[in-house]
Amino acid sequence: MSAPLLSINGLGVHFGGLAALSDVDIELNKNEVVGLIGPNGAGKTTLFNALSGLVSCEGNLELEGKSHEWPQPNELVDLGISRTLQGVGLFPDMTVLENVMIGATKFATGGLIRSALGLDIRTEKVLRSLAMDALAKVSCTGIADRKVDSLPYPTTKRIAIARALVSDPKILLLDEPAGGLGAEDIEWMNSFIDVISNRCSILLVEHHMDVVMSVCDRIYVLNFGKLIASGTPEHVRNNPDVIEAYLGSSAGKQ
Amino acid sequence: MRLFSTLLIGLSSGAIYSLMALALVLVWRSTRVVNFAQAGQAIASTYIGYLVISRTDNYWLALPVALVAGALIGALVDVALIRTLNKRVKSGPAAEMAPVIVTLGLLGLIRSTVGMIWGGDLKAYKAPVTNHGFTFGTTTIPFSPYNLLIVITAVIVMAVFSIIFQKTNLGLSLRAAAFQPEIARLAGVRVDLVRTIGWAFAGGAGAVAGVLVTPSNSLSPNSLDLLLVLGFVGAVIGGLESLLGAAIGGVVLGIGLAFILEYVSTSLAFPSAFIVLILVLLIKPSGILGKKGGRGA
CATH class of the missing domain: 3.40.50.300 (P-loop containing nucleotide triphosphate hydrolases)
Incomplete structure (x- = not known):
């Protein structure tokens, strides 16, 4: 074994x-x-x-x-290793998609400086589509652009899981x-x-x-x-x- | 016409307050430090801009050089002082106070260093465009091409910030690290690096404010002190947490002061800025524009 x-x-x-x-x-x-x-x-x-x-x-x-x-x-x-938190631990002022994209940061190949200079539109797209895939797994693609603080508690738990899953x-x-x-x-x-x-x-x-x-x-x-x-x-x-x-x-x- | 012209003058000085407010808010959001050294960082960057102008006579070169210098100084302050302090003093009253006092000390240190290098006497450089007001028919208003330049530059800086914060992965990381650093860390955000970038952005914004404001004043080791205080007022009006709030807060302050200067009394203008500062903190500490507990971009 x-x-x-x-x-x-x-x-x-x-x-x-x-x-x-x-x-x-x-x-x-x-x-x-x-x-x-x-x-x-x-x-x-x-x-x-x-x-x-x-x-x-x-x-x-x-x-x-x-x-x-x-x-x-x-x-x-x-x-x-990914984890979810007891208190959900999402960013209430951000959209669902942004919350999940944060979990995908490790796939941002271009680095932060390139991102600052706007040279990294491709990476943005990749992160966005990874986040959408993760949201699809928890059946939440329809609310990708909603702010998290407007959502019911059970939905936020699904989003927290999507954020943990997006890093594969x-x-x-x-x-x-x-x-x-x-x-x-x-x-x-x-x-x-x-x-x-x-x-x-x-x-x-x-x-x-x-x-x-x-x-x-x-x-x-x-x-x-x-x-x-x-x-x-x-x-x-x-x-x-x-x-x-x-x-x-x-x-x-x- | 007088009303309109006062509004424009207020917009121009407000644009500079906004840049300083933005710098203070960026640092406050990313590391929870009230950065008194912002004026020192800006003055050092402005002197570097002055050096470029006095060598090359080129304002358009001096502005980006000062901006980059300001960003580097900001990053350096965070890495060398703030990050180290945060690691050494983790909890207790000292953890909150120590960085603030350090920035106050740093302000003094930078001022005296700048004084040692360039001397304490007043320096000056000209704006790249005239400071003679626009003329409409027979009337000349105080608002000049130079004022217009200030407004345009500030708008560009803010637009760039807004795009970075709203549309890029870095912006997302900056916001996440400001909201809840522990959760951001767990999600894989390199919070320390992101914070340093926040300090660099702030340093850049402060440097631009310094280089923009200096042609209308003069340059000395403490010539940006008032700007620091007005930047704080703008930031407090905007609620300290929000970049948009800081931008609006600075402009509101600039226009308010312009109207008091024009219609009430010259000597009342700056005292009223401090009264606004105190009143806002007393009555609505989250800022006139801030929402409760909110930390938008």
Whole structure:
């Protein structure tokens, strides 16, 4: 079997004296959809942030079997990794198309200076058509020229995914893609994840258990910054530690 | 006629305020620094333009040379000072204050360096076209071909900016980096480089303002200080975040001052600019033209 696309070993993140993550191992193989679940504060998004260079961390990172430094945020796309953000993270004053084009910046071959001098009309066209292709994947070409702040929330989630896909990533990090969506949109997201998993591998943080159980090949469960279980959805669903972590946290909330 | 002529004179001085306002807004948007050194960067660039004019007697060569020099100085200030400061002081009150104080110090440093090189005495150079007003029949209005040149040059600079910001990938990156740098980074935008380009654009705009305004005043190490303040007023009227706002804010200020100078009193004109500055900040800090929390192009 070939080396996993992404392999994280002994990941630790500390905020002051608090360990947000400790000794976490994660693997993601080609065309796999892997879920990352756990109660609030378990460290799921922190793991994404560590992988995107937003927080400093310790541990080893391997990409396609090769050891790699933890990337800086702006290196991520060049490494073939894209992510969406919990809060959608779009630019509200820009159009849908512009938002997606930003994700395609890595294909701007002419460089920024040429672009400033207006020498790069061809690149502009290429970026535009890549962005339109990505919008087509999420069925949003019709609203390409609308401003994002005029759109309903579920639509903005699709656009955020289009922006992540436009760079043609090998690894897609989805942070709560179903969060805040109604049943119909969740249905769409489910089948959409199935479709794009043919093109790239997906690491997914999600609270909606239905989504996680139906789309994921494997699941990792985090609690208080530590891995408490991993395996197939079936295996994880019946794991007593997982059940306790979830019951414990929801009991604690009430 | 008097009304019309005052309007045109206001438009001409307003065009220069707009360029300075644009420079300040570009830097504010890209790095969240209130750049007092903008006047220093502009004065250094203008002296370089002056050097070209005194050697070649060619204003049309001096303008682009000053523009490029201004852009390079702007980029240098960002790379050498602001970027380094941002890396060293990441949070706390010092992180916000330090760059601003540094630009204030830099303003003093550039002024005294310019004074050491060229001396503190007043220099002057002529505009490439006459500053004698246009004549209609028997009346001559104050608005001259030189004023027209100022307006046209400013309009060209702003048109170029507008095309870059609205139509190019660089413009998109500049806007993204200004809005939400972290998200822009994650999407693959090289935010540091883009910011430096923002500083370079600002330096270029400030240099053009300096070279344009100097024929009607004179050149000394602190001859652009008032322009800096008026540029701030224009930027604040425009809401600090918007390039279009800065352009309009500068013109509104220029026309307002021209009317006060012409119809009210010479001595009241500049105090009223400061009153406008304070009132806008007190009553509508997002600017008369700014929208709440908005950051359009």
